[in-house]
Amino acid sequence: MKAIQAVQFGAPSVLTVADLPDPAPGPGQITIDVTHAAVGLIDVYLRQGLFKGAPGLPQPPYVPGLEVAGTVRALGEGVTGFAVGEKVVSLSSYGAGGYASVFVTDQERVVSTQDYDIDPALAVAAIPNALMAHIALTRAISMSAGESVLIHGALGGLASAFPGIARQLGASRVVGTVRSGKVAAAAASRLHYDTIVDSAQLPDVLGDEKFDVIVDPVGGLLRTQSLDLLAPSGRLLLVGNASGDWDQGIDGNRIWQGNITVTGFNAGGYVPSHPESVESAAQAALKAVAGGLADIEIETLPLADAATAHERLENHATDGRIVLTVCDAC
Numbered sequence: 452m453k454a455i456q457a458v459q460f461g462a463p464s465v466l467t468v469a470d471l472p473d474p475a476p477g478p479g480q481i482t483i484d485v486t487h488a489a490v491g492l493i494d495v496y497l498r499q500g501l502f503k504g505a506p507g508l509p510q511p512p513y514v515p516g517l518e519v520a521g522t523v524r525a526l527g528e529g530v531t532g533f534a535v536g537e538k539v540v541s542l543s544s545y546g547a548g549g550y551a552s553v554f555v556t557d558q559e560r561v562v563s564t565q566d567y568d569i570d571p572a573l574a575v576a577a578i579p580n581a582l583m584a585h586i587a588l589t590r591a592i593s594m595s596a597g598e599s600v601l602i603h604g605a606l607g608g609l610a611s612a613f614p615g616i617a618r619q620l621g622a623s624r625v626v627g628t629v630r631s632g633k634v635a636a637a638a639a640s641r642l643h644y645d646t647i648v649d650s651a652q653l654p655d656v657l658g659d660e661k662f663d664v665i666v667d668p669v670g671g672l673l674r675t676q677s678l679d680l681l682a683p684s685g686r687l688l689l690v691g692n693a694s695g696d697w698d699q700g701i702d703g704n705r706i707w708q709g710n711i712t713v714t715g716f717n718a719g720g721y722v723p724s725h726p727e728s729v730e731s732a733a734q735a736a737l738k739a740v741a742g743g744l745a746d747i748e749i750e751t752l753p754l755a756d757a758a759t760a761h762e763r764l765e766n767h768a769t770d771g772r773i774v775l776t777v778c779d780a781c
């Protein structure tokens with residue numbers, strides 16, 4: 452198969468094209484003929500070696516990429532409910548292997564898109580994150596219909612999945628924040644925000660408005676500022692740290708005195724220990740994406756340009772998601 456390998460930790464240039472043996476599915480696994488592979492900030496962190504000491508994470512040489520779209524190539528022993536040729540997407544995991552023409556994963560991490568008319572680039576860009584957004588909002592913080600939601604880094608790959616799912620769950624109001632340089636892109640966004648504001652103007656730009664739920668994939672100063680933007684008994688949902696500020700902490704006494712709940716949600720750790728959460732979230736995500744609730748910006752690049760994709764993510768030169776197009780002959 453054609454693949455991109457990270458031959459060592461380091462700059463985007465460590466990503467090189469390779470010809471590797473096709474993987475075969477083990478018991479309970481599925482192989483997928485990949486047409487599209489999503490690129491996320493987590494791929495950048497892993498390539499940089501940010502988590503190189505963490506157990507279970509890939510070591511060079513490895514093929515990056517957590518989420519793919521394509522068709523079922525072969526079924527491992529004991530796999531039921533899927534047919535060869537069926538259109539599918541895979542869910543992100545701690546694993547790797549997505550930047551390749553053939554991908555192998557556990558059956559539990561595969562979602563059929565066969566019954567939906569969803570472009571495969573949109574499918575891989577939006578369905579895994581929409582599914583995670585659904586699990587996070589329903590299970591991690593038990594969002595209720597009628598609640599208001601604030602989403603930081605509103606146009607980012609993961610964040611983009613939240614407004615549509617929040618709408619689907621009956622949010623009364625959905626507001627996003629972006630950095631000053633992204634205000635124009637925010638105005639043109641087709642995502643389901645009531646309004647998107649400049650995070651540099653917080654809190655004044657929101658007047659006295661407070662939120663029942665705040666979704667934070669950004670961290671840093673925005674994270675601590677968020678404590679003042681929560682309504683009574685509000686919940687702050689931490690889902691990432693795109694700011695790269697690993698030192699900003701939250702004062703426990705503020706949480707106590709403000710009756711605030713702070714919850715973390717990390718799909719890679721949550722889904723394996725809660726496999727029962729996937730099925731209903733997958734159905735919700737498929738409906739949301741097919742129904743136009745996750746119309747995110749998508750930039751496509753050929754597989755061989757994976758290093759460019761990483762550079763663009765690192766340089767904050769993109770909104771929504773970058774998707775690599777994959778074919779054996781490319």
Ligand SMILES: NC(=O)c1ccc[n+]([C@@H]2O[C@H](COP(=O)([O-])OP(=O)(O)OC[C@H]3O[C@@H](n4cnc5c(N)ncnc54)[C@H](OP(=O)(O)O)[C@@H]3O)[C@@H](O)[C@H]2O)c1
Pocket residue numbers: 490491492493583603604605606607608609610629630632633650668669671673689690691692693694695716717718719764767769770771772
């Ligand atoms: N919880 C999970 O299961 C899960 C799943 C996927 C990803 N993640 C995590 O979520 C985070 C985002 O990943 P992603 O793939 O969505 O990345 P992304 O597409 O690059 O989006 C990151 C967003 O954060 C914004 N941002 C970055 N630094 C900022 C700062 N200092 N102040 C304000 N906004 C800032 C970016 O805005 P600009 O465009 O202006 O830079 C962008 O909108 C990462 O930490 C990733 O590891 C978690």
